[in-house]
Amino acid sequence: MARRVALSLVLASGLVPSPDPVPSYGARARSDRPAPPLYHPGEVNHCPTCGQTGWLVGRVTAECNGCGMPLAVAPRASPRPTP
């Protein structure tokens, strides 16, 4: 009995780290990363890798003509007509 009490005291004191239910590579690690660059239609977009400005633009991605780096196309800010 004395051992069980001692163990609970050690755990309560915080000396032994309790297992984290959320993996460290979850949302916390994702939020530490900077936001990925986006391709902005209608603007001059420099490739973050090679600096070129030529792009093969698709519906959701744009691919650099120089190095093939894909970027997500930024969503258009056109307001939708409200009913």
Ligand SMILES: [Zn+2]
């Ligand atoms: Zn490039």
